[in-house]
Amino acid sequence: MIHTDALVIGAGPVGLFQVFQLGLLGLKADIIDVLPHAGGQCMALYPDKPIYDIPGVPVCTGRELTQQLLAQASPFMPADAPDALPRNLHLGHMVSELRVLPEGGFELLTDKGLQARAHAVFIAAGAGAFVPRGLNLPGLDAVRNLHYFLPEQADAATPWAGQHLIIHGGADEALSAALEMALHPDPAQRPARLSLLHRRDQFQAEDELDKRVRALMATGQIELIVGMPVAAQVEGEQLTALQILGADGQTRTQQLDHLLIRLGMSPKLGPLTTWGMALERKQVAVSTASFESSIPGIYAVGDINTYPGKKRLLLCGFHEATLAAHHAAATLHPEAPQHLLYTTTSPLLHQRLGIAK
Ligand SMILES: Cc1cc2nc3c(=O)[nH]c(=O)nc-3n(C[C@H](O)[C@H](O)[C@H](O)COP(=O)(O)OP(=O)(O)OC[C@H]3O[C@@H](n4cnc5c(N)ncnc54)[C@H](O)[C@@H]3O)c2cc1C
Structure with a gap:
């Protein structure tokens, strides 16, 4: 049984960035994907094709973006050895059940029997779990x-x-x-x-x-x-x-x-439709202030969510993950002041990132 602050369902680009944003705010996360590798669509559908619209990155392939996101999140995805999988990245697991616990928090279960409990859940499931045809x-x-x-x-x-x-x-x-x-x-x-x-x-x-x-x-x-x-x-x-x-x-x-x-791969929305959040055309309906679903504490970010004006673009998913993390941090720790800190100048963020100054 895993006990953590947050569970991220889907290790696509948005799920990986979600772990990074949660880490900056001092929240520990575990991340789960049915695929044997991280990167979602970028790795499963277009690993070697170029992407031209990531801010500040004129061009990179799907594989390069995934590697950079993993490197960026590495302070919050520690591994036991340089080429070992991060301890909080669980690959080859399809999340099949998600329950709201009567005492508060959430429990999820995978098809391989992994059980996890957390105070918040971030669904970054894209078009669904990728399964090979x-x-x-x-x-x-x-x-x-x-x-x-x-x-x-x-x-x-x-x-x-x-x-x-x-x-x-x-x-x-x-x-x-x-x-x-x-x-x-x-x-x-x-x-x-x-x-x-x-x-x-x-x-x-x-x-x-x-x-x-x-x-x-x-x-x-x-x-x-x-x-x-x-x-x-x-x-x-x-x-x-x-x-x-x-x-x-x-x-x-x-x-x-x-x-x-x-x-090729086909995405299966499957289990997600039974978890009780309000859906619109098979997407999770969210508030654009918090990216929370109709169930408080369950957030949906990236391609899986919908709201007026939604665009299924990487940079929109990254923005959503950032606001969702801030909302979760404020909700889980209402006693802590929620000042906006910059990675450039904040000693606290440097400490969390493991950067010696
Ligand atoms: C060919 C192509 C080119 C593209 N080019 C661009 C581009 O140039 N610029 C741009 O901005 N966007 C582009 N996109 C769109 C971009 O790839 C998506 O917006 C992005 O991948 C969404 O990221 P995500 O993390 O939300 O979802 P995904 O990348 O779909 O990742 C979701 C992950 O969740 C996992 N998952 C889902 N359900 C479960 C479950 N129940 N249990 C376990 N795991 C689960 C899936 O296996 C998957 O790995 C392109 C898309 C395609 C197909």
Whole structure:
């Protein structure tokens, strides 16, 4: 059971900035995301595309913005080792239940059994929990050699080293995974055979990516399998083969050691709709003074909220997180004076940020 001041649901850009703003105001937060990495849409949908409208940052990619937000929040997201996950960042957990406690405060529960209690909750859930699109085939629930994500670090060990890996998909996320695995910096971690399975011999990817994958196909480092998986052969916890329907109408059996599905992500609003806050068109309705929902103590920031004039832009989410943090700090500590402090000049903020003066 986690006990903290604030729980932030969603480790997208706005959730990460929320932790930073809460930290500046002296509030401890834990942050939870269903994805295996932080960054929300920036990492799941456009990690390598440029963003041009962050104030003071002429251009950065989705990945760079995420790295900068993590670095900025690091005084309030401490890790046990330089490359370890921050202790208060809980990845791979879908928040499924949120309850108001009769004695005050909130309790939430994740699908993996994590339980947490806090005085305030910040919903930074974007368009909902990102879950990877899967194959709609029976028998795959318990198999262990079916994957959706690449190892976190580009040079990390892979589960398919020296084996036959099929990557399913024909857009950026499938092609970039194929490139990454074909060119893994440690040749021992590359698959012995790497196939790209797509319904046709045409990809929906960036030109440059398309060209690089085609070049590896020409040298035999990546093999293209054209067709649609229509059935799976499973033995125990292993997927051993796919039945693939080809463009010629024939179904063929394709043996494999590992299957990596890269068909994109779809956001699932799911559990959030049952938590009792007033919703408008599946967004959490908030006050623009506090970004509090219809339930006092539950705030909603970023793409998940709605109010007159709402724009789903990063900088609007950052503003919302700032005002929500100030409102929560004033509500949780009514006895403390709520002076506006500047990070430039305030010794208290420097102390919280761990900056020696
Ligand atoms: C292609 C593209 C380009 C864009 N370019 C720009 C741009 O140039 N400038 C700009 O300002 N904006 C841009 N945006 C919009 C911007 O990305 C969003 O406004 C921003 O990501 C919203 O951040 P967020 O933190 O609110 O939500 P998200 O980024 O959606 O993050 C929400 C996170 O919450 C998690 N989550 C949700 N529910 C749960 C749950 N129940 N349990 C656990 N985790 C949960 C999700 O998995 C996700 O990781 C772009 C968007 C797209 C798709």
